[in-house]
Each structure stands twice: as structure tokens, then as C-alpha cells.
Amino acid sequence: MNTAPTTHPAVFLDRDGVLIPDSGYPHLEEHLVLIPGAAEAVRRLNNLGYLVVIVTNQSGVARGYFTEARMNAFNDALVRKLAAKAARIGAVYACPFHNEAEDPKYFHPDHPDRKPNPGMILRAIADHDIDPARSFLIGDRQSDLEAARRAGMPGFLFEGGDLDHFVRDLLGG
Numbered sequence: 611m612n613t614a615p616t617t618h619p620a621v622f623l624d625r626d627g628v629l630i631p632d633s634g635y636p637h638l639e640e641h642l643v644l645i646p647g648a649a650e651a652v653r654r655l656n657n658l659g660y661l662v663v664i665v666t667n668q669s670g671v672a673r674g675y676f677t678e679a680r681m682n683a684f685n686d687a688l689v690r691k692l693a694a695k696a697a698r699i700g701a702v703y704a705c706p707f708h709n710e711a712e713d714p715k716y717f718h719p720d721h722p723d724r725k726p727n728p729g730m731i732l733r734a735i736a737d738h739d740i741d742p743a744r745s746f747l748i749g750d751r752q753s754d755l756e757a758a759r760r761a762g763m764p765g766f767l768f769e770g771g772d773l774d775h776f777v778r779d780l781l782g783g
Contacts, residue, residue: 635673639687663700668706672716725756
């Protein structure tokens with residue numbers, strides 16, 4: 611009998627600039643607009659057996675632009691909006707810490723979760739039995755790709771356009 615734990619492949623997606631436009635600290639539901647092809651890309655990844663995980667730096671909390679509760683509500687709304695299109699997000703990890711925080715509670719000179727550090731990815735790997743060797747990240751900044759590299763997986767730069775076309779081309783399908 612094989613008692614080895616089952617691990618899953620995952621795709622880590624940055625939020626702003628990948629799933630939604632990077633519009634400058636979006637946090638209200640009226641700011642919630644999907645990037646073209648976002649729901650289709652997540653659904654494609656789901657159908658291929660990937661757990662889809664959002665990993666997002668959210669310095670707007672540290673800067674005092676909105677609360678952590680507002681950030682969480684916005685992320686929940688994004689997950690619901692995608693779910694309404696049969697696109698499942700397995701988990702959301704958000705880092706509200708920043709070295710220029712207005713609120714001392716969110717001040718950290720180099721928080722392990724803040725990309726380019728890999729903390730959010732590493733926590734997701736541990737929390738969800740993810741196999742990093744079968745996983746990858748899609749981000750819109752070099753700091754996203756560096757976080758993936760530090761977590762031991764490839765990262766791919768999404769420079770805009772249709773996310774589903776990008777994912778399809780990336781996966782060769």
C-alpha cells in the first residue's frame with residue numbers, strides 16, 4: 611500500500627495585472643474588472659488538474675489606503691466573480707506588509723511574504739500539498755518571477771492581452 615502523500619500541481623497567479631487590471635490599489639467591488647480571458651484561463655487550468663492560487667502583494671493596506679478587511683472582501687468578491695464563470699480559485703494569499711507602512715502594524719523592512727520573497731508560495735505549497743516541480747507562476751513583474759524562482763519553480767511574465775491565449779500558448783494547447 612502506498613502511503614506517500616498525494617501532491618498536486620498548482621499555478622500561482624498574481625492578482626493585479628494578471629487577473630484584474632493594475633489600476634492602482636483596487637479595493638472596491640466597482641473596481642473589480644477581469645482581464646480579458648481571466649476566467650477562461652483559470653477554468654482551463656482547473657480542467658487540466660491545476661490548483662489555482664492567487665499570491666498578491668497588497669501594500670495599500672500598509673499605506674493606509676484601505677483596511678485588511680476591505681482587501682479580504684475584495685479578494686473574496688474576485689473569487690466569487692470567477693466562480694460564477696466556473697473558474698475555481700483554490701486559495702488566496704495576500705501580503706499587506708510594506709517598508710513604507712503608515713500603520714506600524716504593517717511595517718516590515720523585508721517581509722518574507724512580500725514578493726520577490728517566496729513566503730506566500732511556500733505557505734501555499736505546505737498548506738495544500740502542492741508539488742513545486744509540477745507548478746509554475748504567472749506574474750506581470752520581475753518581482754513575481756523572482757518569488758517563483760526562490761520557491762523553486764518557473765515563472766512566466768504576462769505582459770497584457772488575453773490571459774487565456776497566454777495560458778494556452780504557454781501550455782502548448
